[in-house]
Amino acid sequence: MLLTGEDIGALEKRYRGRFINAVTGVKSASLIGTKSKGGDENLALFSSVVHIGAHPPLIGFVMRPVHVERHTYKNIVSTGHYTINGVTDRMHERAHQTSAKYPAGTSEFEACGIEKVYLEKFSAPFCAESAVKIGCVLEDDIAIPANNTRLIVGRIVLLSVPGQYVHADGYVDLAAASVAAITGLDGYHSLNPVKRYSHAEPEKKLKQTFP
Ligand SMILES: Cc1cc2nc3c(=O)[nH]c(=O)nc-3n(C[C@H](O)[C@H](O)[C@H](O)COP(=O)(O)O)c2cc1C
Numbered sequence: 001m002l003l004t005g006e007d008i009g010a011l012e013k014r015y016r017g018r019f020i021n022a023v024t025g026v027k028s029a030s031l032i033g034t035k036s037k038g039g040d041e042n043l044a045l046f047s048s049v050v051h052i053g054a055h056p057p058l059i060g061f062v063m064r065p066v067h068v069e070r071h072t073y074k075n076i077v078s079t080g081h082y083t084i085n086g087v088t089d090r091m092h093e094r095a096h097q098t099s100a101k102y103p104a105g106t107s108e109f110e111a112c113g114i115e116k117v118y119l120e121k122f123s124a125p126f127c128a129e130s131a132v133k134i135g136c137v138l139e140d141d142i143a144i145p146a147n148n149t150r151l152i153v154g155r156i157v158l159l160s161v162p163g164q165y166v167h168a169d170g171y172v173d174l175a176a177a178s179v180a181a182i183t184g185l186d187g188y189h190s191l192n193p194v195k196r197y198s199h200a201e202p203e204k205k206l207k208q209t210f211p
Pocket residue numbers: 042043044045046047048049061062063064069070071072073096098099100101102182184185186
């Protein structure tokens with residue numbers, strides 16, 4: 001298969017979305033939890049969550065164009081708080097269902113059978129069964145003019161992960177935590193750890209550890 005930019009533009013809309021989203025590789029499956037100013041809880045699935053930096057600890061994700069109602073976006077902008085929760089192998093069917101367009105007053109926690117939990121005094125709800133739970137405050141909301149999407153950048157202010165999954169050097173064993181991954185918009189995977197490598201330097205043989 002060899003496609004030019006023109007060929008890609010001519011693809012059927014849903015096919016193109018699935019195809020282009022998939023070719024960049026496997027992504028993390030995250031549920032973003034928010035609460036509106038009026039107290040409505042919201043949960044939605046996102047596959048574009050990405051590491052921005054560790055110091056300060058920053059996470060980004062891409063928000064689709066906001067000219068239509070987007071509850072996650074509205075709640076993040078109005079409250080400044082949101083949670084990012086790792087989807088596990090046991091959750092992906094219910095997590096996928098949260099991507100349906102539920103009305104603003106409907107909590108996807110209830111509608112999709114995902115238990116919520118509040119941690120410390122953080123105002124946005126977390127997913128109780130997610131091994132990795134991250135509380136973020138909004139730092140930047142950056143327009144991407146090329147396609148009217150937005151890069152939402154948050155700073156981690158609360159993080160919960162069971163100590164049994166965190167190695168002495170800070171590596172998080174997501175496979176042991178049964179974290180799921182996504183291809184495109186609908187393909188879910190379990191993780192299969194293969195190797196860890198030492199810091200790469202020219203002319204120096206890598207050390208390997210497993211996983
Ligand atoms: C696998 C998958 C990944 C998704 N990733 C994103 C994403 O990265 N960014 C986004 O804006 N929407 C993404 N969506 C769409 C949202 O889940 C969907 O628009 C949802 O209805 C938003 O809910 P809300 O209006 O309550 O925020 C994804 C959907 C699926 C099925």
